[in-house]
Amino acid sequence: MADPRQAARPLSPHLQIYRFTITMAMSIIHRIVGMGLYAGMALVAWWLIAAATGPEAYATFQMVAGSWIGQLVLFGFTWALLHHLFGGLRYLLWDAIVATSPKAADILSWAAVIAALAGTVAVWFAALSMRGVL
Template identity: 45%
Template structure:
């Protein structure tokens, strides 16, 4: 067995490169956001189940739950949930496109990633603008 010479110190083996080596790229960020929106959808599903359970329980309890969702905190949660749902769905479409082995070059990956961000924000804004106009909160 080879012995280590005391004259030359042993260099530590390199670790796997991490964020200090790689510059964040849009596809890396989208991968992280896809996972985060998926986790947020679990939380939102619990809220949706609570709302449906309240609707099945009694009109008073349903009114109570609706009043909680009507607060500014509740509205932020609802807008965030709808954005997470739309963003995650668009990310799933992006992954489906990649599953067909198309759009795998760097430029196409970047375009699809940016389109996921842009479309998710635009579709969420459009959805809530429609809801706001339907409820009479804003006039279009």
């Protein structure tokens, strides 16, 4: 039985107490993007099935993927893939006990954000250059 003279245990801090940090944001976004990649894999499956089915099915996929909304979704899927990749590498480094100090963790988090954005732009620049759009 608990001793009544013992001080009450402190309550757990809630989000209003914590200072929002880049590492916190990256953790949340990493999980959300990971779930979103499941939906993105449906696009990849549709693309492969359309390519295997025949020219009519592939033309339908190309029509949807070539529209502005399709291009926006594919751009977001590219960013999600790269963001999840670089976020995963960040976690891999932490598992190896590298860059675990608060300052190093913040730098690594910002590096992952910048790498994902730069990688997405580079992939799309290369893809559009190969298509002759740029």
